[in-house]
Amino acid sequence: MTDLPVLYSFRRCPYAMRARMALVASGAEVILREVQLKDKPPELLAASPKATVPVLVLPDGDVIEESLAVMQWALERHDPLGWLAQGTLDSDWIRECDGDFKHWLxxxxxxxxxxxxxxxxxxxCAEGFIQKLEDRLCVAAWLGGEAASAVDVALFPFIRQFAGVDASWWQRSPYPHLQMWLKSWLNSTLFSIIMVKYSRWESGQAGVRFPPASSHRVTA
Ligand SMILES: N[C@@H](CCC(=O)N[C@@H](CS)C(=O)NCC(=O)O)C(=O)O
Structure with a gap:
């Protein structure tokens, strides 16, 4: 069990969500340690003093402490859904999402x-970005084109958060293509796998295997 990478994660963190989605899509297996942001375990702080999640600690001791880097690591190893082929993580969409949009969100x-x-x-203020996404999704099913890409995945948890602040407003908002896009992620098997609840990891415990054995190969 210890030869697997260890992922420090927090279920509702959008950065950790995008990382977990890429890990599951890639077929990688990790040991997940669910942390509380208000009371982070010393093992996380020792691995990554900047102390944000997600953090992936590889068996050789290398530490990946940015969500996009975790996605890249996972998808470079194996990308059966072609997410990187469809859209690289070096993307203006992601820069704007993680920058201005996140600020207003x-x-x-x-x-x-x-x-x-x-x-x-x-x-x-946040709707400037939302409108751009809507305009893009009017002409393409996904941000990268005809198939879902790593860019769609990277943005999804943040758009979910935006929609969830006032769900009834979101339902009435003039963004039908983005609403459909969001719905398809929310209804995906992948999303249900990454949102499984785990109890808080305590020092000394092994952590849990992620994803659970029964959900390894995700095709959609
Ligand atoms: N740039 C980082 C940002 C990660 C981040 O800010 N995660 C939040 C949780 S959503 C966090 O860990 N915040 C630290 C804290 O709340 O103490 C990444 O992409 O991984």
Missing amino acids: DHYKYAERYPERTAEAYRK
Whole structure:
């Protein structure tokens, strides 16, 4: 069991979600250690002092401490769904998602912490990116073209978060293509696998094998 990479993860973290999706799609097996962000285990801090999740510790001791790097590592080893062929992780979509969009998303989601403006005003700022995605998905089923790509996967957890802040507004919003795109990820087998709940990992425990043995080969 110890010859597998160890993934420090937090179920609801969108960065950890994109990493878990790529790991599952690649067929990689890891040992998952579910952490609490408010009380991170010393093993995580020792492996990666910057202390964000996800962090992947390889059997040779190398540490991968950025979600996109975890995706790249997994998909370079094995990419049966062709996600990298369809869209590289060096992408303006991802830069904008992780930059400006994430900034406004956090303000929208936690508007009470930023009382200078209303949640609706913050949402409007985030909608610039949402509209660009909608425009793209009007002309292509996926961001990379005809098939899902690593770019779609990298963005999905953040669009999910945006939609979830006010789900009834999202249902009424003028973004039908993006709504369909989101729905297809939410309904995917892959998503159900990566959202399985694990109890918090405690020092001294082995951690759990991820993904669970029965869900190794995902085709969609
Ligand atoms: N650039 C990092 C960002 C990861 C990140 O910020 N993760 C959040 C959780 S969603 C985190 O660990 N924050 C540290 C904390 O809350 O203490 C990546 O892509 O992996």
